[in-house]
Amino acid sequence: GIQVEQSPPDLILQEGANSTLRCNFSDSVNNLQWFHQNPWGQLINLFYIPSGTKQNGRLSATTVATERYSLLYISSSQTTDSGVYFCAGLLNTGNQFYFGTGTSLTVIP
Amino acid sequence: DAGVTQSPTHLIKTRGQQVTLRCSPKSGHDTVSWYQQALGQGPQFIFQYYEEEERQRGNFPDRFSGHQFPNYSSELNVNALLLGDSALYLCASSPDRALGLHFGNGTRLTVT
Numbered sequence: 001g002i003q004v005e006q007s008p009p010d011l012i013l014q015e016g017a018n019s020t021l022r023c024n025f026s027d028s029v030n031n032l033q034w035f036h037q038n039p040w041g042q043l044i045n046l047f048y049i050p051s052g053t054k055q056n057g058r059l060s061a062t063t064v065a066t067e068r069y070s071l072l073y074i075s076s077s078q079t080t081d082s083g084v085y086f087c088a089g090l091l092n093t094g095n096q097f098y099f100g101t102g103t104s105l106t107v108i109p
Numbered sequence: 110d111a112g113v114t115q116s117p118t119h120l121i122k123t124r125g126q127q128v129t130l131r132c133s134p135k136s137g138h139d140t141v142s143w144y145q146q147a148l149g150q151g152p153q154f155i156f157q158y159y160e161e162e163e164r165q166r167g168n169f170p171d172r173f174s175g176h177q178f179p180n181y182s183s184e185l186n187v188n189a190l191l192l193g194d195s196a197l198y199l200c201a202s203s204p205d206r207a208l209g210l211h212f213g214n215g216t217r218l219t220v221t
Binding site for chain 1: 140142144146151153154157159164165169179180198200208209210211212214215217
């Protein structure tokens, strides 16, 4: 398997602040994804980003596949952004996505 | 267009019992994967089904078994339940092994 490290593990933000979440992989992965898990446990697919940069509203993500990391940017945070953010990737062979331990984000008004 | 649906949403079982969880994939998706998420952890891969066959299995004992039906829906069965099996069980579908996962809302299993 591979190790997936996410940092920081916990983050508290004032509403309106910006943040950067990081995901490091111990081996090369394909098909990197970012997810948001809301307080009810639902995992929402934020980005499918094997490489490059994508933006969706206040969120954007960048993956540097050659250096085995990905970043998730949250700008002008809102209380609804609270929850746990996970990254996950797939090895070149195999069908198993490996998840990190997540970053728990709390946005306070 | 319905997304991934799972049933039941919550379940309470006694140690030693057996449980069956169900999943219907998103329309157009033929690959179903099951994940177990313990409290405070990231999801852990149990297995993946494609064309009614188990294509890959994670590090879970044989007590965990599954099935995929011709309509691509899937079941996860867990026998001889242990307290440690208490977790959120997530089903994910995708149009191909390598493409993005779409998750259902999960089944929260409590073993007492």
